[in-house]
Amino acid sequence: MTPAIIADGVRKRYADIQAVDGVSLSVETGEFFGILGPNGAGKTTTLEILEGIREPDEGQIELLGLNPWPRNPKLLPRIGVQFQASAFFERLNTRETIRLFASFYGIGPRRADAMLERVALTEFGSVPAERLSGGQAHRLSIACAIVHQPELLFLDEPTTGLDPQARRNLWDLLRDINSEGTTIVLTTHYLDEAEILCDRVSVMDRGKILKTGAPAALIRELDDKVRVSVESGLVTEERMRELLAAASADVAKVEDDGVSLSVTTELPAPVLSILAEQGALRGLEVRGATLEDVFLQLTGREYRS
Incomplete structure (x- = not known):
C-alpha cells in the first residue's frame, strides 16, 4: 500500500532560523503517527508544510500520492486539519458552525448534525461556539476537521490546555477515528499521549528528526x-x-x-x-x-x- 505521506529532505528557513532542517519521514496509510519535540523544534512548521499551507525551501513531499504545494485543490476534500489554536465564527452556535464547515464540501445538514453526536456535543448544539469549554471547543474543532470524512487528519497539539478527563475523552474519539481507517498525524508535548495513541513517533529537535520508531521499540533501545x-x-x-x-x-x-x-x-x-x-x-x-x-x-x- 502506498504511504499516505512521504517527505524527503524538507527544509524551511526564516531569516537566520533554520526551522526545518532536512526532515525525511514516511507515514503509512491507516497509521497513527506522532511528531514530538520541545518548543521551537519545528513541529508546527513541518506539519504546515505537509498540509500544503506553507511552501518548503527544499525537499519533496507526496501527500496521498500528490504534491501538496502549490495548494492542491484535489487534496482539500481528502485531508482534515485542526490547527493549534481555533477561532470560530462569531454569532454562530455549535450546530451552525459544523453545518458551515460541512457546506464547504457540499455536505448537507443531516450529516453535519450527526457529527454533533459523534463528538458528544448534541446537547450543546444551540450554544454559541465561543462559549464552549476548552474540551468542548477542541471536539468542535475536530468535528469541523472530519465532517467530510477525510482520509488523512492532521492535529497540531490537540489536547493542550485540557484537563485529564477532557484529554482522555478526546483520546477515545481519536482512537475511534483512526480505527475506521483514517490516517492521523499529530504533534504533541504530552509523551504519555504519544505512547498511548501512536503506532510510531518521530522525535524532533532543532528542525531535525532525531529518531523514529514505535514507542515500545524506542524504549527498549534505551535499555535504561x-x-x-x-x-x-x-x-x-x-x-x-x-x-x-x-x-x-x-x-x-x-x-x-x-x-x-x-x-x-x-x-x-x-x-x-x-x-x-x-x-x-x-x-x-x-x-x-x-x-x-x-x-x-x-x-x-x-x-x-
Missing part, C-alpha cells in the same frame, strides 16, 4: 535502569546500602529525599527481595523507562520557553 521506590523512613539510606552490598546487588544509586527511598538498578529482583525481608514495601513503585526518558535523552533536559 529500573527505579524501585518505597515510602521514606521504612529503612534508612545507609542501612539499604549495607544490605545491598551484603547481597552483592548491582545498583547505580540509592537516595532518600525525605519522601521516598529510591534504588536505581538494572536488576530489581534483589532489591525487591531485600525490601520484602525488611518489611519495607509500603508505597512500593517500580518504574521502568518511558517515552519521556527517550525524549529527554535525545533532546536534553534544558528548558526552552
